[in-house]
Amino acid sequence: MTRPEPALALAAADAMAREPILRLSGIAKRFGTVAAVDGVDLVVPEGEFLTIVGPSGCGKTTLLRILAGLEQPGDGAIVLRGQVINDLPPNRRPTCLVFQSLALFPHKTVGENIAFPLKMKGVSPAACETRSRELMRMMRLPDAYFTRNVTRCSGGERQRVALARAFAYDPDVLFFDEPLSALDYKLKKLLEKELKDIHKETGKTFIYITHSLEEAMVMSDRIAVMRSGRIVQVGTPEEIYTSPANRFVAEFMGEVNVLAVRRRPDGLYAADETLGPFRVAGAAPSEGYIVVRPEFLRIVGDGAEAENVIAGKLYNSYSLGSRMQYRVRAGDRLLIVEQSRAAAATPQIDSDVVVGWDSRDALFIDD
Amino acid sequence: MAASGMANVQGMAEATGAGWRDRLLSAGARCALPVYVLLAAGFLAPLVTVVAFSFATPRSFDAFRSFTLANYAAIFDPANTVWLSFAWSIALAATAVLILLLVAYPIAYGLARVFGRWAGLISLLFVFPLFVSENIRLYGWVLFFIRGGVLDGTLGYVGLSAPDVLYTVGATLFGMVYVYLPFMLFPMTLGLSTVPRDLIEAARDMGASRLQIWREIELPLAMPGVLIGVLLCFVLSVGAVAEAKILGGQSIIVITHDIEIAFTYAQNWPLGSALAVLLMLVVGGLTLAVIGRIDLDRILGRR
Amino acid sequence: MSADALGPAERAQRRSDRLIWTWTLVVVLAIYLPILCGLLASLSQGRYFRFPVPRWSADWWTRTLESIEIRLLVQTSLKMAIAVTLIAVVVAFFGALAYARYDWKGRGVFQKLVLLPIFFPQPVMGLALLLWFSALGIQLSWQTAVFAHLVWIVPVVTLVMAIQMYGFDPALEEAAFDLGASRLQVFREITLPILWPGIWSGALFAFLLSWGNFPLSLYTTGPDTAVPEWLYAKMVAGYTPMVPALGSMSTIAAALLLLVAGLALRLRRRRVSP
Numbered sequence: 001m002t003r004p005e006p007a008l009a010l011a012a013a014d015a016m017a018r019e020p021i022l023r024l025s026g027i028a029k030r031f032g033t034v035a036a037v038d039g040v041d042l043v044v045p046e047g048e049f050l051t052i053v054g055p056s057g058c059g060k061t062t063l064l065r066i067l068a069g070l071e072q073p074g075d076g077a078i079v080l081r082g083q084v085i086n087d088l089p090p091n092r093r094p095t096c097l098v099f100q101s102l103a104l105f106p107h108k109t110v111g112e113n114i115a116f117p118l119k120m121k122g123v124s125p126a127a128c129e130t131r132s133r134e135l136m137r138m139m140r141l142p143d144a145y146f147t148r149n150v151t152r153c154s155g156g157e158r159q160r161v162a163l164a165r166a167f168a169y170d171p172d173v174l175f176f177d178e179p180l181s182a183l184d185y186k187l188k189k190l191l192e193k194e195l196k197d198i199h200k201e202t203g204k205t206f207i208y209i210t211h212s213l214e215e216a217m218v219m220s221d222r223i224a225v226m227r228s229g230r231i232v233q234v235g236t237p238e239e240i241y242t243s244p245a246n247r248f249v250a251e252f253m254g255e256v257n258v259l260a261v262r263r264r265p266d267g268l269y270a271a272d273e274t275l276g277p278f279r280v281a282g283a284a285p286s287e288g289y290i291v292v293r294p295e296f297l298r299i300v301g302d303g304a305e306a307e308n309v310i311a312g313k314l315y316n317s318y319s320l321g322s323r324m325q326y327r328v329r330a331g332d333r334l335l336i337v338e339q340s341r342a343a344a345a346t347p348q349i350d351s352d353v354v355v356g357w358d359s360r361d362a363l364f365i366d367d
Numbered sequence: 368m369a370a371s372g373m374a375n376v377q378g379m380a381e382a383t384g385a386g387w388r389d390r391l392l393s394a395g396a397r398c399a400l401p402v403y404v405l406l407a408a409g410f411l412a413p414l415v416t417v418v419a420f421s422f423a424t425p426r427s428f429d430a431f432r433s434f435t436l437a438n439y440a441a442i443f444d445p446a447n448t449v450w451l452s453f454a455w456s457i458a459l460a461a462t463a464v465l466i467l468l469l470v471a472y473p474i475a476y477g478l479a480r481v482f483g484r485w486a487g488l489i490s491l492l493f494v495f496p497l498f499v500s501e502n503i504r505l506y507g508w509v510l511f512f513i514r515g516g517v518l519d520g521t522l523g524y525v526g527l528s529a530p531d532v533l534y535t536v537g538a539t540l541f542g543m544v545y546v547y548l549p550f551m552l553f554p555m556t557l558g559l560s561t562v563p564r565d566l567i568e569a570a571r572d573m574g575a576s577r578l579q580i581w582r583e584i585e586l587p588l589a590m591p592g593v594l595i596g597v598l599l600c601f602v603l604s605v606g607a608v609a610e611a612k613i614l615g616g617q618s619i620i621v622i623t624h625d626i627e628i629a630f631t632y633a634q635n636w637p638l639g640s641a642l643a644v645l646l647m648l649v650v651g652g653l654t655l656a657v658i659g660r661i662d663l664d665r666i667l668g669r670r
Numbered sequence: 671m672s673a674d675a676l677g678p679a680e681r682a683q684r685r686s687d688r689l690i691w692t693w694t695l696v697v698v699l700a701i702y703l704p705i706l707c708g709l710l711a712s713l714s715q716g717r718y719f720r721f722p723v724p725r726w727s728a729d730w731w732t733r734t735l736e737s738i739e740i741r742l743l744v745q746t747s748l749k750m751a752i753a754v755t756l757i758a759v760v761v762a763f764f765g766a767l768a769y770a771r772y773d774w775k776g777r778g779v780f781q782k783l784v785l786l787p788i789f790f791p792q793p794v795m796g797l798a799l800l801l802w803f804s805a806l807g808i809q810l811s812w813q814t815a816v817f818a819h820l821v822w823i824v825p826v827v828t829l830v831m832a833i834q835m836y837g838f839d840p841a842l843e844e845a846a847f848d849l850g851a852s853r854l855q856v857f858r859e860i861t862l863p864i865l866w867p868g869i870w871s872g873a874l875f876a877f878l879l880s881w882g883n884f885p886l887s888l889y890t891t892g893p894d895t896a897v898p899e900w901l902y903a904k905m906v907a908g909y910t911p912m913v914p915a916l917g918s919m920s921t922i923a924a925a926l927l928l929l930v931a932g933l934a935l936r937l938r939r940r941r942v943s944p
Binding site: 413417476497517623643658 | 689690698700704706707710711722765769772775791792793805817820828881882883884885889898902917921928
Binding site: 068069091092096105106107117121165166169 | 845855
């Protein structure tokens, strides 16, 4: 079904070969009759930036809280550096969670917030201050902020304080619970990059959760897609995007065209009487879905050709900056086509168009 | 968010080790225990005792050892005028509540919407009198209305003399309105402040007149707060006695005064208890009816 | 915002706003009028109050301050208020935690039951307690009055603290825990400092409500006498201007306490955020 590029396979194998810092087996948690986490297995190599994505309610926050020690798993084992840490309370785990609300202590200054984990360890006030200021420099916070109350810092500054505080604890693994979700676009983009840089500089293992696909793609070494308490697929951003394991992952990763098809006696596939026949690359089961990304679907005719075509009417067109998006109505389906603005002239709305794709650019998913 | 936050405290408790899990499943219950003990010993027990006494032989002290309905019979005996006190108390309380609704509403509205940054100070001005005993405040009115007092003296400048308002039913009513104003004001303000401003703007945008907005949106949404205010004021007024004594003189005897007389002067504890039980039924019945229906978390601000 | 062209809706709004302000100020004046009258009466030289005051004098104030009887009263009221405050703050703190912070099975019921003493007329409560103490054979004294005060004041203080606690973010405690704090450290470094203003307000409420309480004290102090009781007795028979004098002093003391506490809170807030 999927054809991972050779280089990717090598990278994946390489990641596995490195000693995993975190190993989860069979983690499960129920709240009443609802299984928030329903059997999660995961291996995280040291130094990786892993993002867990999924829709709201998929259990990613619960999983993270279990890893941080704020919830007890009903089942399963968390192994950190070869040691089972299920029974270790959060204040003794070498992990740190950056909360969605950041949870900065409002009655303390920036310096006091950052120094908090050190103070809890019994570090002398002088050493606390030195280390705090060091971390502030690392996070590019002005030195004068040391005595400033955190409630008077801007959104981006508060993020940095939260991060500095986490690093003051010097954990082996850092967890992030959607810390950027409340920020505006520009700040988010800036902080995404900074987070990635800090990850590279410090070499710590980051486990990040978000519902935003974009964040995940930009920052992660690997992505784990979660749904209804289970991990549905794990892979690099490239793998997830080009070779989704099932329809859920494919649709979650962006807008896609999905056609339910069945194999005909002649070996081609058809959706129903009106749509098809389509050619599918490679061996495929008798029933399933053809998944075509909008950028692989194009308007054909006038010299442009395609292996598989569908005729329809142009429903609407949208400008996405350098690209144009078209929505084509074919029967009761709405197909999404994306192509660069330079490619072809925009047809009239409601006019007849033919769209097509090549079978090698499409995926066949049986689930 | 808050719901998951609450559960998280459990989680955090769980996280300190499996042994904690069972104990702390009732962390909330354990915190509530001291309050419950206090209320059981100081609120429930005395009231139960009062109920027991109400069934005791008249003029005796053997509650829990005798059982008779003689005291209740005495109350409902048409020859007895004690029901008059009851009627007066209820009538006064109801009237006071109605007046308070009218007096407090504009102020509550002001606090919720109009006063802006002055709202805090003005609230404080209305809260402060609660810390001054009501007899001091009521006596101030005596000094105001009495012959030769402030009103009389001021009017004397223009050759008039003050009307004789003290020691009347009206004065008692006035005293009740005066004392219980904060108890109507604050629940009402709370209720009004839960009405989101954008609902009102949206309604105006859709063409509603101010009266319609008030009737369709503000009033229904503020109703829980208003109801609590009404309940609180009624229940406190019906059992009030200082106003009747200080401002009303001998003009009327309210029910609590009758209870007091029965307990002290007449040494008829069973009769006093029976009267108290009837009062408690009114108070308790209304309270449970209203409070049972209201979502306290939403009003008090849990997110 | 230019005010040259106000639509009819805005004008109506302005008018009603002005009415609301006026009404509120009238009512505020009416609220404080009797207190003012008391002050005037205390500063009148003559024994019986007349207005306009023929001769001003601070005599009665001096006499009140020097009176041994009154000193005893103040001591009693103070003893009671302090005892009530100390106990109420502790009991109500835990009650508020149960009210607003912990999610537990009986919470809904608890929230409503705690309100019952508030929705109950105090004189009747006082009489019921009188009955109960007598039935139990307990001698009435300022201590029984403290107990009586607590029954009413603890629910009030619980509410005051609970309202503050509703705004407390539980993630703060979790974060502290996650960052290596022990449970005691979490309580000392995070929970208590953040909840402190609520505790402070609760204590203030407890003290002032006990200090000024009349109906409960009247029936449950027995031979001991608190300030409000003495004032009442003298109002009924044996009026002297010491009554409004003590009343005014009591009021002024309460106001000062409120002021000092408010300032302390503001100073603390300022210290925390430079």
